[in-house]
Amino acid sequence: xxxxxxxxxxxxxxxxxxxxxxxxxxxxxxxxxxxxxxxxxxxxxxxxxxxxxxxxxxxxxxxxxxxxxxxxxxxxxxxxxxxxxxxxxxxxxxxxxxxxxxxxxxxxxxxxxxxxxxxxxxxxxxxxxxxxxxxxxxxxxxxxxxxxxxxxxxxxxxxxxxxxxxxxxxxxxxxxxxxxxxxxxxxxxxxxxxxxxxxxxxxxxxxxxxxxxxxxxxxxxxxxxxxxxxxxxxxxxxxxxxxxxxxxxxxxxxxxxxxxxxxxxxxxxxxxxxxxxxxxxxxxxxxxxxxxxxxxxxxxxxxxxxxxxxxxxxxxxxxxxxxxxxxxxxxxxxxxxxxxxxxxxxxxxxxxxxxxxxxxxxxxxxxxxxxxxxxxxxxxxxxxxxxxxxxxxxxxxxxxxxxx
Amino acid sequence: xxxxxxxxxxxxxxxxxxxxxxxxxxxxxxxxxxxxxxxxxxxxxxxxxxxxxxxxxxxxxxxxxxxxxxxxxxxxxxxxxxxxxxxxxxxxxxxxxxxxxxxxxxxxxxxxxxxxxxxxxxxxxxxxxxxxxxxxxxxxxxxxxxxxxxxxxxxxxxxxxxxxxxxxxxxxxxxxxxxxxxxxxxxxxxxxxxxxxxxxxxxxxxxxxxxxxxxxxxxxxxxxxxxxxxxxxxxxxxxxxxxxxxxxxxxxxxxxxxxxxxxxxxxxxxxxxxxxx
Numbered sequence: 265x266x267x268x269x270x271x272x273x274x275x276x277x278x279x280x281x282x283x284x285x286x287x288x289x290x291x292x293x294x295x296x297x298x299x300x301x302x303x304x305x306x307x308x309x310x311x312x313x314x315x316x317x318x319x320x321x322x323x324x325x326x327x328x329x330x331x332x333x334x335x336x337x338x339x340x341x342x343x344x345x346x347x348x349x350x351x352x353x354x355x356x357x358x359x360x361x362x363x364x365x366x367x368x369x370x371x372x373x374x375x376x377x378x379x380x381x382x383x384x385x386x387x388x389x390x391x392x393x394x395x396x397x398x399x400x401x402x403x404x405x406x407x408x409x410x411x412x413x414x415x416x417x418x419x420x421x422x423x424x425x426x427x428x429x430x431x432x433x434x435x436x437x438x439x440x441x442x443x444x445x446x447x448x449x450x451x452x453x454x455x456x457x458x459x460x461x462x463x464x465x466x467x468x469x470x471x472x473x474x475x476x477x478x479x480x481x482x483x484x485x486x487x488x489x490x491x492x493x494x495x496x497x498x499x500x501x502x503x504x505x506x507x508x509x510x511x512x513x514x515x516x517x518x519x520x521x522x523x524x525x526x527x528x529x530x531x532x533x534x535x536x537x538x539x540x541x542x543x544x545x546x547x548x549x550x551x552x553x554x555x556x557x558x559x560x561x562x563x564x565x566x567x568x569x570x571x572x573x574x575x576x577x578x579x580x581x582x583x584x585x586x587x588x589x590x591x592x593x594x595x596x597x598x599x600x601x602x603x604x605x606x607x608x609x610x611x612x613x614x615x616x617x618x619x620x621x622x623x624x625x626x627x628x629x630x631x632x633x634x635x636x637x638x639x640x641x642x643x644x645x646x647x648x649x650x651x652x653x654x655x656x657x658x659x660x661x662x663x664x665x666x667x668x
Numbered sequence: 669x670x671x672x673x674x675x676x677x678x679x680x681x682x683x684x685x686x687x688x689x690x691x692x693x694x695x696x697x698x699x700x701x702x703x704x705x706x707x708x709x710x711x712x713x714x715x716x717x718x719x720x721x722x723x724x725x726x727x728x729x730x731x732x733x734x735x736x737x738x739x740x741x742x743x744x745x746x747x748x749x750x751x752x753x754x755x756x757x758x759x760x761x762x763x764x765x766x767x768x769x770x771x772x773x774x775x776x777x778x779x780x781x782x783x784x785x786x787x788x789x790x791x792x793x794x795x796x797x798x799x800x801x802x803x804x805x806x807x808x809x810x811x812x813x814x815x816x817x818x819x820x821x822x823x824x825x826x827x828x829x830x831x832x833x834x835x836x837x838x839x840x841x842x843x844x845x846x847x848x849x850x851x852x853x854x855x856x857x858x859x860x861x862x863x864x865x866x867x868x869x870x871x872x873x874x875x876x877x878x879x880x881x882x883x884x885x886x887x888x889x890x891x892x893x894x895x896x897x898x899x900x901x902x903x904x905x906x907x908x909x910x911x912x913x914x915x916x917x918x919x920x921x922x923x924x925x926x927x928x929x930x931x932x933x934x935x936x937x938x939x940x941x942x943x944x945x
Contacts, residue, residue: 280812282808283809284736285809285832286830286857286858288832288839289839434733440733442735446735446736447735447736447859450736451857451858453834549785550779551781552735560781560785563782564731564754564781564782564784564785564786565731566733566781
């Protein structure tokens with residue numbers, strides 16, 4: 265029995281299904297199908313096989329000794345730091361864990377077409393990948409701003425045979441891509457499965473995506489016990505919509521001795537207007553089909569979010585995180601663009617691992633987490649993706665230093 | 669004529685449908701986005717539409733993320749937001765329309781977040797005080813979360829629900845049970861302003877919705893009704909016809925050409941009215 269009260273897709277007051285009537289029957293069908301197949305041994309076996317043979321699971325848990333040494337030098341705290349290596353998944357991030365599960369479900373529902381939204385492009389690439397694997401036509405909605413800053417991923421999606429629709433509406437980022445994906449789904453709901461990429465959206469997505477990503481936490485739990493003989497003292501992950509964090513947290517949520525930390529994007533600073541710290545600075549509202557924290561003004565208009573990392577540039581967050589925030593089970597910190605860039609370089613130079621800018625936010629949270637731990641404590645940081653896609657952005661910020 | 673349960677007198681909306689029926693014609697429901705292109709023009713447009721033959725006004729509450737709307741209404745919302753529109757201004761607009769026209773039923777048509785952030789009770793009290801008669805909230809299914817329906821009922825406001833081609837019989841019954849004013853049948857699985865589908869199917873579905881809801885409320889059909897001929901065809905089987913995107917486009921075109929949109933909208937509404945008989 266989990267400490268998170270769940271019923272009909274509600275996490276306490278959060279979650280639910282706030283969508284137009286046209287989609288309600290499809291969501292009911294999807295929830296029923298998920299409930300059925302997630303316990304079906306044949307489905308589980310096929311999912312496990314794909315995770316093993318195609319995604320490349322289990323991903324390693326790598327001890328980051330030189331990063332720990334850096335913390336010891338700068339903060340005088342001796343920790344053992346472990347990295348959960350989702351960057352080593354096929355396609356370069358944790359996103360594929362969710363996509364393989366959803367495509368198997370779509371297949372059983374008889375859907376012939378796949379759509380998805382994407383921010384950084386990692387989820388779009390993962391969806392285009394499984395669509396190619398299963399021979400299904402795939403269309404991806406991506407904000408025009410993100411198409412610009414993640415052009416490498418756009419090219420990957422094209423190469424995989426997907427059609428990419430740049431969305432110019434609103435702020436032309438992830439939230440607008442989600443709006444456009446919902447418009448497509450409402451129009452083609454009979455034939456199409458919408459592979460939502462995070463633990464947000466209407467029920468059953470937060471539950472389903474959380475369960476599909478929980479493989480991260482299950483593996484990490486077994487791996488750290490093998491490495492240290494006990495559970496970790498803290499888990500640390502970045503939070504945009506929150507799927508990689510939820511995946512890691514699920515492995516430890518019922519162990520009160522394991523502190524859970526989410527790191528949101530503080531952009532140019534949470535006291536400026538340019539950030540994406542939804543749990544830190546937002547309020548409860550309704551966006552993209554669920555009750556959860558949102559960034560909006562007093563009139564209810566959704567604010568423009570900002571982060572250097574396209575995957576965290578979202579003014580909403582998954583409803584389970586909203587519950588964990590209010591209950592105090594998880595704590596949510598934030599890291600600025602500059603802190604994330606510095607953390608990206610730090611991890612590259614200490615460990616030879618270039619994290620995605622999203623994951624770099626988790627690394628940037630380590631000093632603050634270290635302050636709250638004692639010597640000898642162990643920490644797992646989820647490296648949700650690799651940084652190759654961000655080279656253009658990073659080069660722009662570090663300039664000559666990278667090109668020389 | 670039927671009353672909303674628990675309501676001593678028929679609402680303005682029920683009255684408008686009853687009056688049309690007594691006159692042997694169908695009800696014309698007109699959607700306009702509030703504050704498109706600005707507050708004062710929007711006020712004149714709403715009043716002119718009522719004058720030209722709209723029986724019920726749907727006052728669209730602009731929102732930043734209208735995921736159920738097509739390009740025409742998305743653009744209208746962008747214009748309205750740029751002109752300072754939103755929930756607060758939509759309530760002001762409703763109040764000024766009510767002051768000038770005590771008869772015309774007004775339904776506030778919008779999305780959940782502006783209502784939720786205000787608080788449902790505060791929103792309902794303000795909507796009532798502004799002279800609104802009903803509320804249509806696109807992304808708040810009444811069976812999923814009864815809070816809005818209950819709060820509106822406490823303030824004697826009709827909850828006008830959407831019913832879709834995908835709605836199961838069980839859902840139609842559950843939704844109709846808490847509805848007031850009229851049932852809004854969405855002609856197609858899609859967004860506002862899409863192409864009108866084959867009407868034989870729509871007509872059969874409207875009959876089914878009437879049966880499932882026990883005929884307690886009139887059924888209006890919307891989404892995709894763009895021309896007087898469309899309106900005439902739908903009036904052949906529905907109790908009411910909802911026109912939204914097409915009216916918004918009339919305004920958009922006039923504004924783009926630098927003209928006052930009021931005469932163009934008046935002419936469009938008169939044509940719809942005339943075609944519906």
